[in-house]
Structure formats: structure tokens, C-alpha cells
Amino acid sequence: MMPPQLTDNKLERFKRQLTLSGYTKDHQIKLKNSTALIAGVGGVGGTTALYLAIAGIGSLKLVHSGVLTSSNLNRQILMKEDWIGKTRVDCAKATIHSIASGVQVDIYDERMTLENSDDFVCDVDVAISARPNFPERCALNSACVKSRVPMIEGAMFDMDAYLFSIKPGYTPCFHCLFKDADSRWQELEFPVLGALSGTLGCMMAIEAIKVITGYGQPLFSKMLLYNLAYMDFSTIAIRRDPDCPVCGALQVTEGVKE
């Protein structure tokens, strides 16, 4: 089946990114025909959702439980002051549609669990891991490995953040790197500056666009780490664990080109 072409309106809307070196209409059409699952619409995932929407993704599935509180407003850019007490996925959808009305947005006021994650990832092209706790990140990782859905893993603490992209069966999954969760992690206690979570959310959007469209080179088998207090950036070449209980059974391959 021939992919749908871009309308004149879309060509005008996206003309500035269609002049990126190496980025073509075919990339844009792939983006338009794609769905991203965003697990978490807070400071990180909300930023990712916003930038995927304005870049022209076709569809978003937003998963995040709970209502907006005042202390969310230093970083969660999809939220507004007069929405305190409202369900966050409803707020996120309203903001996205006010900026990019053509994006299909499906919302779920839920947590990611081992029971529901398979259903969330089964029909998406990429998943964004941005929940503020390990059980939800691990559940999403397991579901993505099972369905071979690429996942963008990004997390922050204080002025530090890391980011890597997962292609199940080819690159390390979350569990290959971290064998267990830090049991001392406090979901609602981590220090965060909105500008830092925003940088991470933007980079996760870029990774998702690269994974979906084939543009550029995603952070496959490579972790980017940075500290914005000192503007210190580094990378680590990361390896699969052949004995990983989550992805080890997938055919071990050489890993993709970095």
C-alpha cells in the first residue's frame, strides 16, 4: 500500500524541518503514520509528547495516573495553573490538541503494570519510558522486549540524566544494565529542575523520531550521561547480557552500528 502523501498544509507546517540535512518527505510520512506510547506525561515524558506532536507524529498513547498538583508545575509543561486537581492525561491531551490538533491522542489514567503493558505496546512503533519509579519502567521494558518494540529509556535525578535507546534482540535492554531496582528510590521525592527534565524530554523525542524514521543514528548500545550543573557530557558503550532474564532468550546478535 502506498503511504499517504503530505497535504499542502502539512508541507507548509513542516517545511523548516524538511530542510534538515538528510531529512526528507519520506521521513515525515513515516512519522505521520506512526504511534508512540508515552509512559509518563510529567516533566520528561510530557516534553517528549509535545515535541513529537509538533514534529508531526500521527498518534500518541499517553499513560499516566493521577491528578495535577501545584508541585508538578515547575516542570510539567503540558499543565496549567487552573487545572490543579484535574486528571493529568486529560490536561496533556488538551494542551497537545491546542498546539497540534491533527494528532490522534488516546489517554489512559493508569500505571504501567506487568498485566497491562503488553496491551499498551502491542500496536505502537516506539515506547517512551518516563515514569518516576522502577516497577513501571521494568514492566514497560519487559513488554517492549516481548513485542520487539523499540524503547527510549531516559531518567533524571537532581542535575544528572541518562538516556539510551533499546532495540530488543540487538541492544541492551533496561534489565541488561540494571539487575535490580534501587529499593531506596522515592517516587515523589527526587529533586528536579524543569529545564533539566525538559532537555531530557527533548532528546528522547529526537531519539524516537530517529528510531521511527531511520533518520540519523539512535543511541543504540550507547548510553549518554550528563550533568547540567557542570555541563559535563559523556557516553558509555553498553553491552547486552546474554543471561538477561528479560531479553537473553532473544537471538543474540552483534548489535547495531552505533
Place this chain on the structure above:
Amino acid sequence: MNASTITVKLFGTLRGKIESDQKVMISENETIRTVIERLAINPQAWYLYSVNGQHAKAETPLHDGDVLMIVPPISGG
């Protein structure tokens, strides 16, 4: 014999345990595990280690000039 020195970098929730980019003297046959135990950082199953930008296991031997990074999982989103 000249003393050997490595640089230790900590990330995320481990920051503040030692100085940033601390220089640490090592003796022969030291590994990541022995060094971090000496620094009173309790090795955890969930830590990711790298030596000179390469993913490494706790048993990896260390050499003069190496840069060791210890990365705990973080989950801020």
C-alpha cells in the same frame, strides 16, 4: 615501581559519596569491586560500571590512568 592512579566518577544518587572526579591510588591486581569497597561504596547488584567509557563488570582489573564511572539506576521522569 611507580604508584598507579585512577579517576573515579560518581553519578546520580551516588554523587557526594566522594569528591567529584576523585583520584584514587591503586595497587596491583585491584578490581572495580575492591576499589569501590575501599571507598566505602557498598557494591550493589544494580550498579552499572564503566572503565574508560566501556561497560565493565565488578571483577574488571584496573590500571593506571583508568577512568571508572559508577552509575546507579535513576528514575526521575
